[in-house]
Amino acid sequence: MSNNFFTDELPPELVVLLASSLSPASLNALALTCRRLHSILQPELDARLTSEVGKELLLEAANSGKTDTVAKLLAHPFLVKPNAGFQYEEKTPLHAAAYTKNTEAVALLLDAGADIHAIWDQDEYQPLHLAVMADHLPTVKLLLDRGSQINSNAGCDGASFCPLHLACESRSIEIVSLLLERGANTELEGHHGTALAFALRSRRLDVMELLLKNGAKAEVNTPLNGGWMCGGPPAPYSANLLYIALGLTHPSSEYSPKPPPAEGRPERMAYLMAYGADREETMKTVTEFQTKLAEAAEMTEEALLELVQSRFNEAQSIMPSVVGDVVRA
Numbered sequence: 001m002s003n004n005f006f007t008d009e010l011p012p013e014l015v016v017l018l019a020s021s022l023s024p025a026s027l028n029a030l031a032l033t034c035r036r037l038h039s040i041l042q043p044e045l046d047a048r049l050t051s052e053v054g055k056e057l058l059l060e061a062a063n064s065g066k067t068d069t070v071a072k073l074l075a076h077p078f079l080v081k082p083n084a085g086f087q088y089e090e091k092t093p094l095h096a097a098a099y100t101k102n103t104e105a106v107a108l109l110l111d112a113g114a115d116i117h118a119i120w121d122q123d124e125y126q127p128l129h130l131a132v133m134a135d136h137l138p139t140v141k142l143l144l145d146r147g148s149q150i151n152s153n154a155g156c157d158g159a160s161f162c163p164l165h166l167a168c169e170s171r172s173i174e175i176v177s178l179l180l181e182r183g184a185n186t187e188l189e190g191h192h193g194t195a196l197a198f199a200l201r202s203r204r205l206d207v208m209e210l211l212l213k214n215g216a217k218a219e220v221n222t223p224l225n226g227g228w229m230c231g232g233p234p235a236p237y238s239a240n241l242l243y244i245a246l247g248l249t250h251p252s253s254e255y256s257p258k259p260p261p262a263e264g265r266p267e268r269m270a271y272l273m274a275y276g277a278d279r280e281e282t283m284k285t286v287t288e289f290q291t292k293l294a295e296a297a298e299m300t301e302e303a304l305l306e307l308v309q310s311r312f313n314e315a316q317s318i319m320p321s322v323v324g325d326v327v328r329a
Helices: 005-009 012-019 024-031 035-048 051-063 067-074 093-099 103-111 127-133 137-145 163-169 173-181 195-201 205-213 241-246 265-274 279-288 290-297 301-322
Strands: 221-223 238-240
Touching: 012 035, 024 035, 024 051, 051 067, 051 093, 051 103, 067 103, 093 103, 093 127, 093 137, 103 137, 127 137, 127 163, 137 173, 163 173, 163 195, 173 205, 195 205, 195 241, 205 265, 238 241, 238 279, 241 265, 241 279, 265 301, 279 290, 279 301, 290 301
Parallel strands: none
Antiparallel strands: 221 238
16 A cells, blocks of 8 residues: 555545545645645535634634635635634634734735624724734734724723734834834723833833824823723822833732833833923822832832932933934924
8 A cells, every 4th residue: 555545545435425524624634735636625624614613614714824824715715704703802813813913914805894892802902902911013904904003992890901002012113113103092091001101111112202202192191900890909090101201110019010120210200200291290199109109119218219219210311322412283
């Protein structure tokens, strides 16, 4: 018996019999292995391709990056509808293709009528959110070109983050730049504040600089522990961005946020101060909660205030070399 007995010599009726126990996805994969099996198994596959099976195959193909299979299922004679059978908050093939960075499949699905604003999961992800999360500029650009809502909100309450917030947490400053060029709103607020707050928390100085140069406000009040409805960390609950950049230890609890690493802190503070962050507002928060802040830092209140002053002085001293001249409208 040759090594290719199954593909080259096994009688067609036995091939069909052996394949009858396979799932539609496995049957389709087997049919694609060689021309002989394709000609034998295609009628069996066609007979099984109900709308429900077509839905499953299309989603599986989009999930696994099988662009040729996506194209085949969307075309004649199958004409699988990319939205058919998918319920609200159910993952669609377009979500899958966007998240797996398959720009070609995204284009095919959109050409076939896929809903570009489809919602997936309780976090209400749209395809654009997933493409941004995947850090894939070509797919983000395509979705924007095709009409994705650039400021669309997602998250468990529908207002936790927008594409720009996600981009500010990612590795791709190119996506941040593209979103800004296309008119993304820098002042939309999510659970962690504006886009600048997301960039600050992610310690992305390059993104902070880009946002500030594109008009993002440096002086905004932002949640310190976003997302908590009750039972979260103790006060302070909100402060300006400069307070966050200051990097003080939060009053202690099981869920208290950790201060950002010291590396890059003076530069982040310098940028915020250069673009108008209010040092006095920061000090109001420090003064109001200085007893708890000192306890959390395991130092006296006097030592805490000296620490704060030294960090301000350090940021001020490097501002000319780090930020240069800033012209604000």
